[in-house]
Amino acid sequence: MDEEAVFPEEPVERADDLFVLRSMFESAEADQYEANRAAARRAEQLADILDFAASNWGLYVDRPMKAGSAGSVEEWAERCAAIEAGSRMCLSETEVHRLAGAARAGRRQLPGLWHLVHEGFATPRHVEAAAGHLSGIAGNRELLARYDQALAELAVTVSIGVFRRKAKEIAHLLTGATAAQKHAQALTARKVVVTDLADDMSWLSILMPTRRARAVFRRATSSAKHLAKNKREDRTRHQLRADLCADWLEGKNTDQAVVTKVFVTIPLDRLAPGARASVRDHVPGRKGLNLNREALIPGEGPIDDATARQILLDEGAFTRVVTDPVTGVILDMDRRSRRATPAQRAWLALWHGTCVRDGCDRLALDADIDHWCQYHGPSRGPTNIANLEPECDPDHSIKDVTKIKHRRRADQSIQLEFPTGHRTRPTPELPDDPPF
Numbered sequence: 001m002d003e004e005a006v007f008p009e010e011p012v013e014r015a016d017d018l019f020v021l022r023s024m025f026e027s028a029e030a031d032q033y034e035a036n037r038a039a040a041r042r043a044e045q046l047a048d049i050l051d052f053a054a055s056n057w058g059l060y061v062d063r064p065m066k067a068g069s070a071g072s073v074e075e076w077a078e079r080c081a082a083i084e085a086g087s088r089m090c091l092s093e094t095e096v097h098r099l100a101g102a103a104r105a106g107r108r109q110l111p112g113l114w115h116l117v118h119e120g121f122a123t124p125r126h127v128e129a130a131a132g133h134l135s136g137i138a139g140n141r142e143l144l145a146r147y148d149q150a151l152a153e154l155a156v157t158v159s160i161g162v163f164r165r166k167a168k169e170i171a172h173l174l175t176g177a178t179a180a181q182k183h184a185q186a187l188t189a190r191k192v193v194v195t196d197l198a199d200d201m202s203w204l205s206i207l208m209p210t211r212r213a214r215a216v217f218r219r220a221t222s223s224a225k226h227l228a229k230n231k232r233e234d235r236t237r238h239q240l241r242a243d244l245c246a247d248w249l250e251g252k253n254t255d256q257a258v259v260t261k262v263f264v265t266i267p268l269d270r271l272a273p274g275a276r277a278s279v280r281d282h283v284p285g286r287k288g289l290n291l292n293r294e295a296l297i298p299g300e301g302p303i304d305d306a307t308a309r310q311i312l313l314d315e316g317a318f319t320r321v322v323t324d325p326v327t328g329v330i331l332d333m334d335r336r337s338r339r340a341t342p343a344q345r346a347w348l349a350l351w352h353g354t355c356v357r358d359g360c361d362r363l364a365l366d367a368d369i370d371h372w373c374q375y376h377g378p379s380r381g382p383t384n385i386a387n388l389e390p391e392c393d394p395d396h397s398i399k400d401v402t403k404i405k406h407r408r409r410a411d412q413s414i415q416l417e418f419p420t421g422h423r424t425r426p427t428p429e430l431p432d433d434p435p436f
Contacts, residue, residue, distance in 0.1 A: 033120030039115045040103075043124045044302045046096055047083055047103035059419055061402050073397035080402050081392070083416070087359055087424045099124055105131040109144060112152040122155040129164040133171035135185075143174050183209075204249075220244050345369055348390045355392040357422035364390035370399075372408055389414070 012252055053060060057077035082096040087094075103123040106114025116122040132152050135141045140430040150170050154163060172182050187209065195203040206213075217307075224240035227233055235243065349364040356364075367390035389412055391399070399406050405417040409426070416424045 023204060036117065036120040036123050039099075039124055040114075043099040044107075047100040047107075049085055050078045050092065050096075050100050053077045060404070062187050076398075079403060080398065080418070083359075083398075083404075084418045084420065084422055087416070088422060091360070092359075095420075098128065102127040104167040107136060109150065110139060110148045111157060116155055123160070126151070126155050126159055126163055129160070130167045133168055137171060137178070147171060147174055209341070216245070217241075262371055275353055285377040304388035344388060351414075352390050354390075354410060355395055356389045357391065357395045358416060358426055360392060360395055364391040367392045368396045370396055372412075 002354045007212060019182075054074040054077055057073040060077040060080040061073045069235060074096075077116075079093070082093050082100075085091065085096045086093050091099075103114075106124075106127040110127060113122065113127055117124060117127060134144075134147075137147050143394060147170060151163075151167055154166055154170075158166065171177075177185070190207050190209075193203075193205045193207075195205065197203065220241040221237075223244050225238050227235075227240055227244075228237065247253075348369060352364045354360060354364055355362045355367050369388050372387050372389055391409075391414075395414075400406060403419050407415040407417060409415060411426075413426055415426070
């Protein structure tokens with residue numbers, strides 16, 4: 001051994017260091033308990049707001065409801081209150097209903113577990129997880145009490161992930177569900193979820209029966225092995241599996257293949273004089289993406305040039321859109337028919353991305369195309385881009401059956417004004433040259 005070798009000294013444990021570390025943990029725990037108590041109070045307040053709105057539906061809704069309106073006046077009033085609460089508290093409508101639902105379930109069916117939440121030892125998420133298995137228990141008071149007691153003891157000892165799994169197991173034990181019944185219940189939760197990541201990448205997750213998931217993976221692996229035999233193939237096994245699954249889901253090379261609409265924007269000053277003279281006046285400018293410069297995916301935002309070029313090459317066709325060379329806005333497309341053309345629908349989805357209502361993130365691709373000035377009205381609004389807007393089905397209905405006022409801004413986004421006086425705010429846009 002080298003006599004000159006130097007070994008680091010072992011750290012000397014001091015009593016005051018342990019005291020400091022324990023104090024840090026205790027402070028973090030105290031803050032967590034207070035945060036849990038605050039979350040419980042907020043959930044209860046949201047439940048009270050929705051219940052009050054339903055009981056006093058006249059604050060939001062007129063009676064009688066218009067023909068064709070789905071749902072009761074109580075349901076419509078509750079939804080209006082959820083939208084207003086979400087706008088005031090920067091929450092989604094779904095989040096408002098989720099938190100209020102946890103408080104309702106805790107108060108009415110799981111008082112022991114809700115008491116822990118109220119005291120800060122558990123969270124509303126614990127109640128949400130437990131409420132998902134109440135269907136076979138709620139009608140039996142004895143089973144419900146046993147379920148509540150077991151979960152209350154469990155919530156203070158395990159993580160939320162373990163709690164979810166154990167809540168399901170306890171519910172099945174109490175109801176005596178067989179393996180087949182358990183699988184049938186779990187099968188109802190199957191769904192597809194997209195989680196966006198950085199750099200134009202996303203996870204596509206599919207909750208499905210294990211046998212089907214394994215079968216899909218085996219098929220992808222077998223096909224990837226076959227492709228990997230090609231000496232010119234430079235993709236890894238993981239990349240091959242991902243590409244194959246994406247192709248299958250898109251229906252590539254089949255009659256059911258996904259069709260991509262490609263837009264190429266052309267500034268007016270690039271057209272020949274004869275073509276330029278045939279173009280109608282453009283819509284007044286608005287804030288937004290510079291359509292003379294950026295490629296984008298409807299509802300998602302800009303994409304890089306390489307991806308845009310690849311899409312164009314893959315599709316082999318495009319739709320020409322004439323834009324103003326300075327503002328980048330589309331030139332008007334006037335029609336005498338009430339129904340928007342496929343090109344108009346596609347453009348509105350591309351331009352707006354989502355429903356035009358403040359705070360709504362439902363894709364414009366799935367929205368209704370509404371006339372701001374009614375087509376069948378005294379002013380007979382035209383079917384052109386200036387008078388059309390994508391509104392999701394729920395928001396389109398709210399415009400017709402509630403007392404919420406809709407105000408249209410210059411950029412064609414929609415502000416809501418509630419009977420309480422609260423007004424929604426637009427989503428702020430980044431400047432062209434952000435200071436970061």
